[in-house]
Amino acid sequence: MLTFIVRRLLITLPMMLVISFLVYLGLELTPGDAVSHMIDPEVANEVTPEQLAQLRAAYGLDKSFIERYGIWLVNIVQGNFGHSLSGGVSISAIVLDRLPATLELSVFALLFSTLIGCVLGTISALRRGSATDSTLTVVGMLGVSIPEFFFGLVAILIFALHLNWLPVGGRLMPGDESFIDHLPNIILPGIVLSLMMTAGVMRYSRSAMLDSLSREFIRTARSKGLPEWRINLVHGFRVALTPVVVLIGFRLPTLIGGSVIIEEVFQWPGVGSEFIEAVRGSDYPLVMSIALMSVFAVLMASLIVDVLTALIDPRVRLG
Amino acid sequence: MSQQTALSVKDLKTYFYTNKRCNKAVNGVSFDIKKGSTLCIVGESGCGKSVTASTIMQLLPRLSRIEEGSITYNSDAGEIAIHELERDGAEMKRIRGSEIAMIFQDPMTALNPVYTIGFQIAESLQYHTDLNKSQIRARTIELLANMGIPSPEQRVDEYPHHYSGGMRQRAMIAMAMSCNPKILIADEPTTALDVTIQAQIFELMEKLKTENDTAIMLITHDMGVVAELADDVAVMYMGNIVEAGTVDDVLRRPRHPYTKALLESIPVLGRGRSQDIKSIRGATPDPYDRPKGCQFAPRCDFATDACNQMPAEEQLSDTHRVMCWQHEELKQNA
Structure with missing residues (x-):
């Protein structure tokens, strides 16, 4: 198992390298460089080309592309992402400030969608053809097809404004300290963010479960005289779990992409809303750093999914 | 019913219902399986052999039912009318696996790929016996050893994909035999195996029959298998037993x-x-x-x-x- 994880990590490294190169290339291809962003357009005419060259040399911008990429990479590995163009705050400080909120939201949505999706999908499969199954199928189709921000707005309208059960948005209220204190704040954005994924997981676990229940080892289990719950859960669900875990891994990027919008809708102070601001303000270094970090998150998530799959399905550990 | 009979089936009819049509898959079948002997059921595909077996275990699909007839199982505690039992009731579940066990055609798909062989054998013991955990493990290893699996202490913790086809079928038989069933139903147990392995599996079944006095119902379409293993033969065609008798009766005359x-x-x-x-x-x-x-x-x-x-x-x-x-x-x- 350990060799499996180590080998999987070694595969991830070159992938990270290639992606970081692509991200840096993207940054390079954006019009202008850091120096041209630094200088106020109003005084741009007064700056001599010599002064510009001097500034560029001071920032190392006269070096070749590959050389600069190397320096940038070393900095990033050391956790130094550079500075935001607007305000000049270090990017690591911005991200460290914003990341916990985003992680909290994503992990909540991930757990919620996995749990609810699997449970509903399994119930749907076990009662195939019943009214419950049909209802869940329709709800699932709606969930997959209606965009999240729409759900977000409707949820705010109903649960926050009309029923007044939950706060409209924001993360921390004055005086909030522990996680429990801001639990009401996370419920709406968390559930809305997870809706699409929940519906996907539900549809997928239903079909995986139906597939697994029609396999022959289920008949074997039945012929052993095992109780029904054990046939369905221990034998059926366990085998259906492998494809579901893989699906959840594939869907993680949508969760991260969705959080950008949902954070904006609910004024959740996470990386996603910062990302939108950065895009609006053409803050390229910040946009690139956040993009790089989401890529990193997705790669790590897929690593975790692979390890989980190997844990669940012994056949994966082969070789 | 004589004490020598393990299972007696009388005028059994099992029908399948699809789209308001009815498939009379088993249409009036009668036979007895005697203790310590093998009954071979032969016939082409689709003649009702497997349905007969599933009916005895009450493992029929939802849209099918026992229409008429009786299945009487002669247990140590007296006769049990299987056809009257609730399909997934407690009594039927008790009989399955402990009194009547079944092995299937393809040991590749009949074992759950994500659990160890030991786990799957232990499961039967856990539900049908009062043994504790360490006793179950010891019994599981003993069963594997009895079925001729080499170094069972290690093999018990391996997964089905580590086993070869023949070994998987042995493991299946170990699982079926774990609670000393009175009747073993084997649904084409060697069709998926190559010929040399077939012979080994049949030897093993012969051994079980003589040593444990198990009644075996063997479903096959291979007349060679019949000649080798059967004591009695029933030939099925389109849901009926068209001819039945001892192996000499049927094969020679x-x-x-x-x-x-x-x-x-x-x-x-x-x-x-x-x-x-x-x-x-x-x-x-x-x-x-x-x-x-x-x-x-x-x-x-x-x-x-x-x-x-x-x-x-x-x-x-x-x-x-x-x-x-x-x-x-x-x-x-x-």
């Missing part, structure tokens, strides 16, 4: 044209390359559009007008019975 045709369709070693292998002409009829009288009549060389009526079962001797109008003619012919 077949009185039903279908049995005869089946036997003539097997190539015989030593008769050379140009031997005349007779295939049975035509195909099995559509179960929804059956012939009127004798089900085999349209494919039968001996058919006459009388065959438009369903023949009754005729007892030829104490053991031998046949369902055919022309059986006298076949006697002369043989």
